[in-house]
Amino acid sequence: MPELPEVEIVKQSLNKNISSKKVKKVIVRNRNLRLKVPLIFEKYLQNRKIIKVERFSKYLILYLSGGGFCLIHLGMSGTIHIINKKKKSLYTNASFYNSPLLPKNHNHIEIIFENLKLVYNDPRRFGFFQIIKNKTDLIKRFEKFGYEPFDKNFNSKYVLSFFKGKEKNLKKFLIDQSFISGIGNIYASEILYLCKINPNKKAKLLNKNECDLLVINSRKVLLRAIRKGGSSIKDFKNIDGNSGSFQDNFNVYFREGLNCKRDKCKGKIKKKIISNRSTFFCNSCQK
DNA sequence: AAGAGGCCCTGATAGC
DNA sequence: TGCTATCAGGGCCTCT
Numbered sequence A: 001m002p003e004l005p006e007v008e009i010v011k012q013s014l015n016k017n018i019s020s021k022k023v024k025k026v027i028v029r030n031r032n033l034r035l036k037v038p039l040i041f042e043k044y045l046q047n048r049k050i051i052k053v054e055r056f057s058k059y060l061i062l063y064l065s066g067g068g069f070c071l072i073h074l075g076m077s078g079t080i081h082i083i084n085k086k087k088k089s090l091y092t093n094a095s096f097y098n099s100p101l102l103p104k105n106h107n108h109i110e111i112i113f114e115n116l117k118l119v120y121n122d123p124r125r126f127g128f129f130q131i132i133k134n135k136t137d138l139i140k141r142f143e144k145f146g147y148e149p150f151d152k153n154f155n156s157k158y159v160l161s162f163f164k165g166k167e168k169n170l171k172k173f174l175i176d177q178s179f180i181s182g183i184g185n186i187y188a189s190e191i192l193y194l195c196k197i198n199p200n201k202k203a204k205l206l207n208k209n210e211c212d213l214l215v216i217n218s219r220k221v222l223l224r225a226i227r228k229g230g231s232s233i234k235d236f237k238n239i240d241g242n243s244g245s246f247q248d249n250f251n252v253y254f255r256e257g258l259n260c261k262r263d264k265c266k267g268k269i270k271k272k273i274i275s276n277r278s279t280f281f282c283n284s285c286q287k
Numbered sequence B: 001a002a003g004a005g006g007c008c009c010t011g012a013t014a015g016c
Numbered sequence C: 001t002g003c004t005a006t007c008a009g010g011g012c013c014t015c016t
Helices: A004-018 A041-045 A135-141 A156-163 A170-174 A185-195 A208-227
Strands: A025-028 A050-056 A059-064 A069-073 A079-084 A107-112 A116-121 A128-132 A269-274 A277-282
Touching (some): A004 A050, A004 A208, A170 A185
Antiparallel strands (some): A059 A069, A079 A116
16 A cells, blocks of 8 residues: 555654654554564553654654654555544544544554554554664664655666666666665556656666656655645545545556546556556557 | 565455 | 455565
8 A cells, every 4th residue: 555655644644643642551462464563562662752753765653752763664554543532533544444433353553642542453464563772773774775756866867877787677666665765556657657658668778868757757746646645545534534635646557448648649558567566557658 | 686476464356 | 146366555585
């Protein structure tokens, strides 16, 4: 599910809800996530304050009082629900579920605060929680990651040198977190459509102009998605109870067999499995 | 070193 | 209706 824009929306929601709040209690109902939830997890969080919530790539970073961090990755199906105890009414935020209520199953972790609690739900259990004890370890955790799209170091010079001699196709690099951080399967297709570049094109064949396009359009697509509140294939809700709507702006994703949206293009949107993931592109204008 | 492919899981949907 | 097969937005691991 969640790529950079969706995780950004979740981050904003969490900051509104839990920053500066103190953790009263933690309940882990199932430790078997993508990574085993460490045994120290509950005790480590208890009585610490959430100073703020940041995001790097598709990771949420909870800054804890005392200098530690809690990383959260939502995997494919992870959702975070905030439940307000005082009002006794459940409401969700940052959820990809189509119900405003908490799902019945797969509520693996609860972080309980004074008047509300955070519930982590994840049917496929590809998400995970990690404790990072200090800033040095945090930096180390992300040292193998590529720049984020908005980083000024992510520019055509970087892209061109990274692609030198690379035989792999472009699509694969866009979802490769060691090249660029935060792009996933949906936005990779959307970005390449805006660039008018075929996802199957070998990376080494890109010229400087095309590298520029890649940089500009990566930023453009992700920024638009954030502004629209993320994409919801299921009914994504943000903190205000609004659904994200970027899926209505998809140019290629989920549009197999439909006409290309470009004015003078007579092409059709094709779906093809590229590097084991479905990839959507126009068979005419993406060269 | 780089690239291809498999695997971790459950649930929704398509096809028979 | 009820079965089975396929696919899903991520990332890590192994093998060649």
